[in-house]
Amino acid sequence: MQFDYVIVGGGSAGATLAARLSEDPKKTVCLLEAGGEGKNLSIRVPALVPVALLSGKELNWGYKTVRQPALNNRRTGQPRGRGLGGSSNVNAMVYIRGHRKDYDGWADLGCPGWAYEDVLPYFRKSENNMRGGNAFHGDSGPLHVADPAYTTPISLDFVGACNENQIGPNDDFNGARLDGAGLFQVTQFHGARRGERCSAAAGYLHPVTNRPNLHVETYAQAGRILFEDRKAKSVEYRKDGETRTVSALSEVILCCGSFTSPTLLMQSGIGNAGHLKEFGITSLAHLPEVGENLQDHPDMTIGYKVNDTEVMGASIQTALRGLKGLWEYRRKGTGFWAANIAEAGAFFSVGEEASDWPDVQLHFSTVYVQNHRGKWMRGHNVCSHACILRPESRGTVTIGSADPAEPPVIDPGFLGSETDERNMLKAVKKLRQIMGSKPISAKIVKDMTTGHVTNDEELMDVIRSATTTIYHPVGTCRMGSDESSVVDTELRVRGVDGLRVVDASIMPRIVSGNTNAPTIMIAEKAADMIHAS
Template identity: 55%
Template structure:
């Protein structure tokens, strides 16, 4: 098979890119995705994430693990990543957050021309069909449906009230003129045309509606094993489907959209990366690029958890079971009820110091007692509040354990390896406790699950190291830039290899101050423009 463009990975970036490139009828596109078609009920129903996120069994989920983390008491972290068309947008909490404008200006200042806030805002607006309509910050005619939550729980509104009681202002739009404050999140969820309440993944928004295009071929259950190189030019991709190995040729470009773990892994399996690391794993070096797999950044997440007598949350008990059955029928009828909930209904962007220019902490308030990525359940009912450091200083890496392409990559985030992250996480935990103890929420609490009032800093920090883990925002392992450590240039072309690009969250030089799904789709929108412009000369 031969196409102009071969895209590896049909996730948040790959779905957008395949749809945008194939808008040109003169261009042929092949998209390879290791998972399924991204259309099953556990994806369409937002609450389905409680089945897909834990990775037990691995439903639409790579369910990776990290190497043991010294900063987390030697524990292995869990890294769920989407394995289906739509990628991680098929199993995330659907929160639509762009980050802070200064994050993108920081990219531009670091040498990534064309990636400043004024450059990317029009792309964000082009992505979305926001229920609020079009204005200076939002778009109303894009493929991605951005909605208000269908049925937020009263306890989530109580979180916003509790934040106000401790002098944290309300914010009805985290993507508006000011990010700081507490409020309810907007979500990537259908709000019209009979799909109200369903998840609007990147695939559902961009790809599924156009899969019948004559110039677009989507191959699912296709696990890419190597980029085929002719000298220092990418010519195609080999992949496994079932027990057979196949090859697809790219006349113009191979584009990797596997994300912060899979894209650097595939580069290294193809001989592109740190030379010593590749040789030690038995991989022939084709192009030495020491930055491949380096610069891993992620949002480490600490969770405050409490039990409640309130049964209007997700929990394990007879009242909750009856309500869930009722809400399943409600969701099927009109897209409302807890089945439509993102789980993390409310949140906040906070400054650990009022003199800061931008928030450095983010909270996610969940109308359920989340423990160990929903892999540990508690009888009864509860709620939880997550806090993460938005721009961590710790840097990790992704590598190979072996040259076997079917093995998982070696993931080492090096959480809390920089002591500044630990100090800021402790401040965030203290602020979270202050909100949880405010009157509006204190009335909901029956008891805390793991912590208690009066813990000193040493006790609380020990508890953080024992329980903190990712909130699913790994980036940076194929970062763009112009320096010797960069993997791609600002046009996302791999340095020193013709016909090869990386388009996903791995190209981010630094982690943005917020959730990473919307920025990943923006990156793909911009990449499509750059690729088509180059093709037209």
């Protein structure tokens, strides 16, 4: 078990990177993934994503935070995908890159080479957009991006209500502008496999697993990186109840995400030496920022009972539509089973920054989602999400044990600043205004979350009792040019050799939108850096 590159983690970044690095037949690549192959039916069929999230540890790590003081001292869920494809297996397939100012901001923070014009070619390289290629989009990449294969009519009503509230239409959130309201494009196959989810594994990795220079080891949970003279030489992992190792001739590359990449570094002696000493771990490189700078988009969900039987629900109508839709989905890849659930959205500003750089995102969902799972109640229900895109609050990820199998200790620090609380309140008030406007108001029977609210104080109480994550953790292995950053601008871990981190944890600041597409972009750019090194 000896390879040029050992990649740990087969999620969005790891699947992309393994496919790209193994394009060079002279280099051997080993990919270690703690979960399975990522080919389950509940992954491939978009409308079955609630089943995937409820699969236990097979497809979802199901982490939880520590108690959050600003959220009524609640512990909130932190779902993360497990298996080849990672969280791209269990997300709503929304394809969003963020705003050009996000990436120009990275460059301003000391990350030359990561400005918008630097990263746009990698977004285009990754993308196979059904609308074709142009200055913003690619048409020949591994990642299929499509217009929705099915849209529930009420999602168009949501867009119309946004338009009635000074949020104009936008049919391409990844084009010239981000602000506006419309239907999301999604990471969904078009062409022969139309309607199937295009996870990072399905797009990049599954088609190339027969390469002789690529070895994929599933159900292999990494425990530690082993070093010789401060150079990463091998990875220790558990499989079938045994401890095994795999050696890297050139580099070890961590693609485990914002929770596991920093904790794997800590378990290997890289992090805050004082923290590691608490667990008897010998410090190899004192990097106090490992696990710091955790950022996420706090999200508040409002559930509504509706009179629209085309919405999924616990009803005879839904059961009949589901049965009838099986034939359409198998034959055309469209209809009921092709729905991505979070079909529509909007971007706008409530803060003091320019309105062309939105600081709020709305998701409109045709299933009532509560506590990270579909809440099936009698009748038909929808929900709308409001999340603030550039929170001031920062959190941490640490270890709670020297046992690598123990889950990370996650403290997002949600709504930990007055600005975050104020912006969330403004965002939710705007969302309620939209949902009370035509044409969607004609389908609303009851606001099940905030219907009793009469003032801002009561609304803030509901926000504190209901806010959680929208699944976008980043930043815990911050990239930068300064010596206190965890990785440099080529994603090499400081203080050691032969070790990189390639995933969302390297983002110095969170992007203004969903994080899956940016994570794939990071892996595309990293592959070129590694090929050139």
